[in-house]
Amino acid sequence: MNLTTINASAGRVSFTTGPVLYFAPDQEVYGQGGTADSFIKLISGVIRTCHCLHDGRRQIDAFHVPGDVFGFEFGTEHNLSAEAVNEAAVISYRWRGMPVANTDGLPERLFGHAMRNLSRAQDHARLLGRSSAVEKMAAFLLEWSAQSPDRKLINLVMSRQDIADYLGLTVETVSRTLTQLKQEGLIHLLSARQIRLTSIAALREMND
Amino acid sequence: MNLTTINASAGRVSFTTGPVLYFAPDQEVYGQGGTADSFIKLISGVIRTCHCLHDGRRQIDAFHVPGDVFGFEFGTEHNLSAEAVNEAAVISYRWRGMPVANTDGLPERLFGHAMRNLSRAQDHARLLGRSSAVEKMAAFLLEWSAQSPDRKLINLVMSRQDIADYLGLTVETVSRTLTQLKQEGLIHLLSARQIRLTSIAALREMND
DNA sequence: CGCCCCATTGAATAAACTCAAGTCCCGTGG
DNA sequence: CCACGGGACTTGAGTTTATTCAATGGGGCG
Numbered sequence: 001m002n003l004t005t006i007n008a009s010a011g012r013v014s015f016t017t018g019p020v021l022y023f024a025p026d027q028e029v030y031g032q033g034g035t036a037d038s039f040i041k042l043i044s045g046v047i048r049t050c051h052c053l054h055d056g057r058r059q060i061d062a063f064h065v066p067g068d069v070f071g072f073e074f075g076t077e078h079n080l081s082a083e084a085v086n087e088a089a090v091i092s093y094r095w096r097g098m099p100v101a102n103t104d105g106l107p108e109r110l111f112g113h114a115m116r117n118l119s120r121a122q123d124h125a126r127l128l129g130r131s132s133a134v135e136k137m138a139a140f141l142l143e144w145s146a147q148s149p150d151r152k153l154i155n156l157v158m159s160r161q162d163i164a165d166y167l168g169l170t171v172e173t174v175s176r177t178l179t180q181l182k183q184e185g186l187i188h189l190l191s192a193r194q195i196r197l198t199s200i201a202a203l204r205e206m207n208d
Numbered sequence: 209m210n211l212t213t214i215n216a217s218a219g220r221v222s223f224t225t226g227p228v229l230y231f232a233p234d235q236e237v238y239g240q241g242g243t244a245d246s247f248i249k250l251i252s253g254v255i256r257t258c259h260c261l262h263d264g265r266r267q268i269d270a271f272h273v274p275g276d277v278f279g280f281e282f283g284t285e286h287n288l289s290a291e292a293v294n295e296a297a298v299i300s301y302r303w304r305g306m307p308v309a310n311t312d313g314l315p316e317r318l319f320g321h322a323m324r325n326l327s328r329a330q331d332h333a334r335l336l337g338r339s340s341a342v343e344k345m346a347a348f349l350l351e352w353s354a355q356s357p358d359r360k361l362i363n364l365v366m367s368r369q370d371i372a373d374y375l376g377l378t379v380e381t382v383s384r385t386l387t388q389l390k391q392e393g394l395i396h397l398l399s400a401r402q403i404r405l406t407s408i409a410a411l412r413e414m415n416d
Numbered sequence: 417c418g419c420c421c422c423a424t425t426g427a428a429t430a431a432a433c434t435c436a437a438g439t440c441c442c443g444t445g446g
Numbered sequence: 447c448c449a450c451g452g453g454a455c456t457t458g459a460g461t462t463t464a465t466t467c468a469a470t471g472g473g474g475c476g
Contacts, residue, residue, distance in 0.1 A: 051334045054416065059334040074323040079330060112282070114322045119282035121329035126259045126267040128336035129376030133432070160455060168337030173432060175456050192441080192455060208262065341464070368423060381464060383424050400423060400473080 015039070018092040023047075023084035030071060032081040038094040039071040045088025046157050049080040050165065060166040062120060063158065065147060069113040086157045128168045131207070136167040137177040138206040141187065145197055152200065156193040223247075226300040231255075231292035238279060240289040246302040247279040253296025254365050257288040258373065268374040270328060271366065273355060277321040294365045336376045339415070344375040345385045346414040349395065353405055360408065364401040 020043065023029055029040065029047060040047075042064050049070060050060040061080055064070055073079055127139055140163060144154045156163075160171045167174065178195075181187045186203055188196040197203065228251065231237055237248065237255060248255075250272050257278065258268040269288055272278055281287050335347055348371060352362045364371075368379045375382065386403075389395045394411055396404040405411065 051330075051338075053338065057338045059337045061330050061333060072323055072326070074320070074327040079327055111319055111322060114319065114326060115280055115282040118280070118322060118326045118329060119287060121326060121333055122259075122269050122287060125269060125329055125333045125336055128333055130259075130261065130265045130267045165337075170433060171455080172434085172457085176432090179456075378465060379423080380425085380466085384464090387424075 014096045015093040016096055018094060021090050021092060023088045023090070025084055025086050027084050029082040029084060029088075029090065030078055032078055034078045034081075036071070036073040036076055036078045038092050039069065040082065041069045041091045041093065042066050043089040043091060046085040047082050047088055047090070048085050048158070048162060048166075049082045051080055058165045059168065060162060062117070062124070063162075063166065069110070070117055072110070072114055072117075085162065133167075133169055133173050133177045134180065135206050136169065137174065137181065138186075138203040140167060141195065141197060142200070142203055142207075145200060152197045154195045154197065156195065160192075223301040223303045226302060229298050229300060231296045231298070233292055233294050235292050237290040237292060237296075237298065238286050240286055242286045242289075244279070244281040244284060244286045246300050247277065248290070249277045249299045249301065250274050251297040251299060254293040255290050255296055255298070256293050256366070256370060256374075257290045259288055266373045267376065268370060270325070270332070271370075271374065277318070278325055280318075280322055280325075293370065341375075341377055341381050341385045342388065343414050344377065345382065345389065346394075346411040348375060349403065349405060350408070350411055350415075353408060360405045362403045362405065364403065368400075 015038070018038070021029075023045070030036075030038075032052060044066050047064045047068075047070075048060050049062050049064065050058055052058050062070070063085065064082075071078070071082060127136055131139070141154065144156070145151050148154050158166075160174050163169075164171045164174045169177075178187070178189065182189055186197070186199045188198055190196055223246070226246070229237075231253070238244075240260060252274050255272045255276075255278075256268050257270050257272065258266055260266050270278070271293065272290075279286070279290060335344055339347070349362065352364070353359050356362050366374075368382050371377075372379045372382045377385075386395070386397065390397055394405070394407045396406055398404055
């Protein structure tokens with residue numbers, strides 16, 4: 001089997017580095033349907049990528065944190081839109097058509113980022129398809145716990161609506177689920193956006 | 209695929225081509241947790257990739273069709289397992305450490321496949337998170353319609369359980385939803401696994 | 417021909433949603 | 447500094463949707 005038959009897409013694997021760009025909360029970084037001629041590396045802040053349906057339903061695909069590289073798309077348009085959750089700084093990289101051999105080892109890194117995004121999307125799909133509200137909430141809390149300086153103390157930068165749209169739930173269910181976890185003694189709500197995890201082990205047991 | 213290796217030994221993303229392998233229905237192509245030292249190109253048949261939870265719940269990530277290239281993973285282990293749905297033939301490619309410059313433009317193709325898989329996973333997540341049973345079913349039928357020789361006649365190779373696990377539903381709900389679509393005159397069930405779409409337009413309207 | 421698995425159908429239950437009210441922050445302005 | 451206003455969050459009651467459990471039908475293969 002000739003390898004050239006694998007596929008004829010994505011001839012672009014080189015790019016140029018742009019300046020650092022700053023975004024205010026809720027500001028759009030790139031839009032659904034926009035030309036996907038560049039991708040993004042997040043420097044600081046949190047950015048959400050999401051599908052928006054005409055009827056107002058929204059599915060948040062991912063919350064990106066500093067270091068994340070995203071915004072590659074299959075095709076020429078962005079499938080998702082990206083918006084800053086809080087104050088965010090990014091570097092934009094513009095695609096260029098250049099031979100791989102000239103790019104000095106960069107494509108593998110990109111490939112790695114693409115793979116990480118793929119892996120995340122797959123995990124997310126499992127969460128959305130086969131989990132109850134509590135299980136979803138527990139998984140969400142653990143995700144953020146994993147990247148907090150203090151694993152037991154989470155500072156949420158996003159609203160309940162954002163969480164709901166990420167987990168495929170309604171705001172009300174998110175709220176109720178959090179109070180349920182609180183009443184079960186697994187978490188402690190210091191404020192609406194600051195949560196102490198009192199039993200990470202118990203949260204873990206919920207998903208596997 | 210072993211991403212760590214790739215990032216560590218930057219500049220090495222080549223692989224060797226293996227023989228054609230054949231799989232019987234329900235036979236495992238690779239397993240969850242297995243070493244991800246190779247990836248797959250599907251030649252004929254259909255293969256499903258899925259997460260299996262200890263309690264029996266299963267989420268099918270994708271149904272792959274001939275031409276699809278998959279089985280890259282972020283990390284050293286397979287996150288998903290792959291099983292033949294019907295008789296399937298694949299070519300396995302084993303990752304090797306070789307300079308990019310010697311690979312004659314292959315990584316871009318792989319990147320393209322990764323991007324396609326990513327795009328699919330994202331669409332799938334939206335479907336799982338923000339759709340009703342009918343909407344999911346309609347999307348599923350249209351997916352298969354798009355790659356059938358006759359767009360209006362679908363031959364399903366997978367069971368109702370497979371469909372349910374792909375759409376995040378139960379078998380019963382899948383069945384009920386199909387009868388509902390039948391009663392609404394949108395589809396015609398020639399047999400359990402052969403469906404005629406009588407109104408593709410109406411099915412499309414359901415999702416956007 | 418008959419069996420067995422797959423699929424369908426039914427009835428009751430549970431989970432999450434909708435609609436509606438009420439509360440808590442938090443920033444603003446007096 | 448405190449009162450106020452408004453958005454975000456929580457809580458409640460009732461409804462919808464999909465699930466669970468259970469039984470029946472049907473088609474393919476030995």
